[in-house]
Amino acid sequence: MAANAGTPQVGGRRRRHRRRGVMSEINVTPMVDVMLVLLIIFMVSAPLLTVGVPLDLPQSQATTLDQDKEPLTVSVNDKGQVFLQDSEIDIKELIPKLKAVAEARGGTEARVYVRGDKRVDYGTMMKVMGQLNSAGFHRVALVSEFEQGS
Template identity: 40%
Template sequence: MAFGGLEHHKTSAPMAEINMTPLIDVMLVLLVIFIITAPLMTHAIRLDLPKVAASVARDTPQSVTLSIDDAGKLYWDDAPIALDALPARLRAAAASAAPPELRL
């Protein structure tokens, strides 16, 4: 046979060449994609954002936690307080320069 696909000759050497055509085709496709998408990546919207002169540090307000347990005992920031002392403590906290935030 002229082509001899099933015949094995001892004189035939293995194919030592790499077919470059598929590699070149893939590289050309990638190059075309890159050329098309490169101008799109540089398109941007310009924004003129306002400038801030200085940031103002905000003081977090002090907070007071007033809690009542199951037995009815009052706690002012986890410290026990009597019921008759509570109005005086609330007035003192409200009269301060920076009144605290009351959390129940």
């Protein structure tokens, strides 16, 4: 009798094929691709999110302040309109609304950024600054653009 090692026997049992075990590796390449696309989207869209009231800010040599959260911003445009963050308000309503926002954020110790157009009336700016001071906001910062060359 001849023995055939490579093929199953005719009248006997057939060889059973082993099933492969469960693959325990995770393919992270698609996840990395998605994360890189999201990173690029956020890098492109982040500068577009800091849009506010369009002003022509004065220039100065002052350095920027470090900030960890969105600041309270009061803006005055060249027409004398006053804005709290991005919404226009009457100058008489500035202090009650600013106090309400500041209390929700942690009290009057919050820094308030004041932005004023180059062509804004000096009296209007002083009225806004005086109201902020009389309301107890003593951490007031004036916003300007960095002066290029000189």
